[in-house]
Amino acid sequence: MKKLGRCNHEYEGNHTYTAICPECEVKIYGEFANLEGTEKQVNWAQDIRQEKLKELATSLLARGKAEDMDEKGLAVTRKLAQIKEAKFWIDNRVAGVNELLKVGMKA
Numbered sequence: 001m002k003k004l005g006r007c008n009h010e011y012e013g014n015h016t017y018t019a020i021c022p023e024c025e026v027k028i029y030g031e032f033a034n035l036e037g038t039e040k041q042v043n044w045a046q047d048i049r050q051e052k053l054k055e056l057a058t059s060l061l062a063r064g065k066a067e068d069m070d071e072k073g074l075a076v077t078r079k080l081a082q083i084k085e086a087k088f089w090i091d092n093r094v095a096g097v098n099e100l101l102k103v104g105m106k107a
């Protein structure tokens with residue numbers, strides 16, 4: 001299904017909500033760190049990280065185009081993507097966007 005992302009790019013996806021195209025997602029997150037922990041923790045944390053960073057990216061993009069996105073928010077999102085401890089994501093699985101930004105600034 002063709003979707004028009006919040007970033008105004010078309011992409012293939014099965015989301016029913018307006019999200020961000022995969023290319024813009026990569027631009028926003030940068031590289032993901034390899035998570036460390038038990039296999040169970042890592043698998044769980046990967047799902048949480050995916051969901052949380054998507055939430056964060058969507059919220060940041062709501063404030064403007066990918067090109068003029070809030071620099072601080074962008075830096076924090078990339079910092080979060082670089083966190084290696086699986087436990088971090090498990091501990092923050094119910095954190096909201098603002099909470100994550102706050103935690104990320106201190107990370």
Ligand SMILES: [Zn+2]
Nearest residue numbers: 007009021024
């Ligand atoms: Zn895009």
